[in-house]
Amino acid sequence: MMAGEMRKSALMAIDEINGSDEFDFTFAAHLRDPGGVVAAYHTACDDLIREEQVDHIVGCYTSASRKQVIPIVERTERLLWHPARYEGFESSDNVIYVGAAPNHNVVPLVRHMLDQIASDVFCIGSNYVWTWETNRVVREIVTSAGGRILAERLLELGETAVDHIVSEIIERKPPAVFNTLVGESSYSFIRALHEATMRAGLAIPMLSCSLCEPELDLIGSVASVGCVASSAYFESIEGPANRAFVARWKARHGADSNPCVDGLSTYVCVMLLARAIRRAGSAEVGAVRRAAANHRYDSPQGPVWVDPDNNHCFLTPRLARSVPGCQFKIFWEADAPERPDPYLSNLDLTAVGTRLERSNDAMTKRSNHLRIVK
Amino acid sequence: MTRPSPFSVRGRRALVVMREEREISIVRRQLNRLGMTVAEHDPAEVPPPDENVDVIVMDADSIPIKSDPARAWKVHAPIIALIGTETPSRLKWLLDLQPASFLIKPLRSAGLYTALVVAFDSAQRRIEEAAHLERLEDRIRSRRMVLAAVLQTMRAHDLSEPDAFRLIRQTAMRHRTTVEQLSAEIITTGGMPNRTTRTA
Numbered sequence: 001m002m003a004g005e006m007r008k009s010a011l012m013a014i015d016e017i018n019g020s021d022e023f024d025f026t027f028a029a030h031l032r033d034p035g036g037v038v039a040a041y042h043t044a045c046d047d048l049i050r051e052e053q054v055d056h057i058v059g060c061y062t063s064a065s066r067k068q069v070i071p072i073v074e075r076t077e078r079l080l081w082h083p084a085r086y087e088g089f090e091s092s093d094n095v096i097y098v099g100a101a102p103n104h105n106v107v108p109l110v111r112h113m114l115d116q117i118a119s120d121v122f123c124i125g126s127n128y129v130w131t132w133e134t135n136r137v138v139r140e141i142v143t144s145a146g147g148r149i150l151a152e153r154l155l156e157l158g159e160t161a162v163d164h165i166v167s168e169i170i171e172r173k174p175p176a177v178f179n180t181l182v183g184e185s186s187y188s189f190i191r192a193l194h195e196a197t198m199r200a201g202l203a204i205p206m207l208s209c210s211l212c213e214p215e216l217d218l219i220g221s222v223a224s225v226g227c228v229a230s231s232a233y234f235e236s237i238e239g240p241a242n243r244a245f246v247a248r249w250k251a252r253h254g255a256d257s258n259p260c261v262d263g264l265s266t267y268v269c270v271m272l273l274a275r276a277i278r279r280a281g282s283a284e285v286g287a288v289r290r291a292a293a294n295h296r297y298d299s300p301q302g303p304v305w306v307d308p309d310n311n312h313c314f315l316t317p318r319l320a321r322s323v324p325g326c327q328f329k330i331f332w333e334a335d336a337p338e339r340p341d342p343y344l345s346n347l348d349l350t351a352v353g354t355r356l357e358r359s360n361d362a363m364t365k366r367s368n369h370l371r372i373v374k
Numbered sequence: 375m376t377r378p379s380p381f382s383v384r385g386r387r388a389l390v391v392m393r394e395e396r397e398i399s400i401v402r403r404q405l406n407r408l409g410m411t412v413a414e415h416d417p418a419e420v421p422p423p424d425e426n427v428d429v430i431v432m433d434a435d436s437i438p439i440k441s442d443p444a445r446a447w448k449v450h451a452p453i454i455a456l457i458g459t460e461t462p463s464r465l466k467w468l469l470d471l472q473p474a475s476f477l478i479k480p481l482r483s484a485g486l487y488t489a490l491v492v493a494f495d496s497a498q499r500r501i502e503e504a505a506h507l508e509r510l511e512d513r514i515r516s517r518r519m520v521l522a523a524v525l526q527t528m529r530a531h532d533l534s535e536p537d538a539f540r541l542i543r544q545t546a547m548r549h550r551t552t553v554e555q556l557s558a559e560i561i562t563t564g565g566m567p568n569r570t571t572r573t574a
Contacts (some may be wrong), residue, residue, distance in 0.1 A: 042396070063459070064435075067435070067458050070480075071479075087461055088461070089460045089462070127440055127441070128438070129435075129459055129463075129464065132439055132461070132463040132464065133461040133462070133463045133464075136462055155438050178525070229516065232544045235431070247450060298478055
């Protein structure tokens with residue numbers, strides 16, 4: 001699904017640029033669809049660069065595919081504009097990372113959990129690098145705050161048999177569930193957990209840093225309500241830039257269609273690229289990279305710009321709760337775009353860790369776990 | 375025993391645990407150039423017994439870190455880790471394997487020889503260190519025995535503790551044995567052994 005959303009968004013951005021007076025050039029899109037087959041990304045990019053003489057490549061959703069492309073763009077001095085959030089710990093000169101770094105999505109979500117929900121958490125995720133690394137960060141923050149990882153359950157990518165894990169959750173009643181499942185696994189899990197908690201009369205908060213609007217629709221209008229999500233973009237962001245974007249999106253893709261963070265991020269990739277080319281007066285990679293650095297773009301998700309220190313973007317972290325109508329209601333956003341920290345080298349665990357002790361509010365929350373047993 | 379040179383890699387056997395054919399072919403060609411024999415192993419499978427392997431070239435990204443094969447990789451042959459993902463969760467798994475050396479992907483023909491030499495050298499050092507450690511541990515274990523022998527000698531010869539130890543050490547040197555071994559003899563025979571044969 002994401003590949004389709006990303007392609008739609010890239011083409012929309014290209015059409016807007018080509019139809020705009022603000023740019024004295026047009027983009028010609030060369031499309032390749034490796035279809036999620038990891039080895040095919042290498043071939044597709046090789047072909048784009050050699051045959052089509054492409055300078056800039058927009059795409060890749062998974063880290064596995066990006067790792068295929070990086071050697072080629074580095075060897076041939078091209079730029080990959082990467083829209084997806086990822087687990088961090090990478091910084092190629094030939095990639096512009098437009099998706100969220102872990103400090104943009106994982107850290108605020110865990111912090112919110114510790115402050116407002118619980119310090120003990122049950123983790124479930126898909127068995128691949130993004131979950132492994134996200135869980136590691138969750139574990140590090142939670143344990144340094146005195147909380148516990150109650151379980152870490154993994155499902156193979158695409159696996160939809162989730163009942164055994166849902167049963168375990170109902171039995172153990174964790175105060176929070178941190179979900180890093182992706183795709184169908186996640187939808188099946190959220191549906192099954194919703195049904196089981198309803199039946200058992202439980203309310204177990206579920207947190208995700210990947211859930212987006214089109215996925216709420218796929219999960220179902222009832223089961224998808226009440227999830228806590230962390231993202232740099234939600235369709236419900238206020239402000240004229242996003243309202244206009246959503247209107248253009250719906251005009252183009254239908255009133256029932258909803259933009260999502262990965263699509264929007266792809267749109268932002270193309271826009272950042274166009275603006276950098278305009279500023280550089282050339283599409284040459286070195287000039288574009290220099291021009292993109294610190295060049296602010298007021299995007300539908302707010303101001304975005306590339307941090308030349310690590311080629312990742314300043315983004316505004318946001319937290320939201322899913323509501324009826326397959327939408328998210330934003331309840332927190334950072335005061336300003338946050339500097340990307342792909343290696344989490346500025347994560348101050350002691351600050352996050354002592355938060356529980358310092359905050360009276362959290363202390364009360366915490367004491368709720370203590371019951372007098374006679 | 376002469377120390378095998380880490381620089382001579384000809385004839386050594388490599389097990390290649392990798393997924394991508396393009397990278398496998400780089401490694402295979404380079405190992406063949408160096409005169410090594412190459413066997414391949416599917417990363418999805420549990421590890422094979424490693425008695426016929428001198429070095430393992432392993433694509434760390436090809437093994438899911440939370441899987442049965444991942445937990446089963448506890449082998450004696452030195453491992454050269456090929457690293458594409460530098461996330462701490464991945465590196466943590468790798469550290470538990472104690473890789474002897476590593477290479478960063480994408481692979482080139484340069485670098486593999488250095489990785490092999492470092493791997494063979496550090497594997498050899500590891501063997502030597504393990505042997506050294508075992509000797510030290512043996513000595514620690516026999517300290518009780520030495521102490522008992524010293525006490526016995528103190529009583530039998532009416533000596534102070536330093537003098538008793540000096541006597542044991544001098545006797546051990548004369549007999550060309552260790553303090554620990556002589557102490558064991560003192561305890562089993564109930565006194566200083568009265569050896570007449572000198573090996574010197």
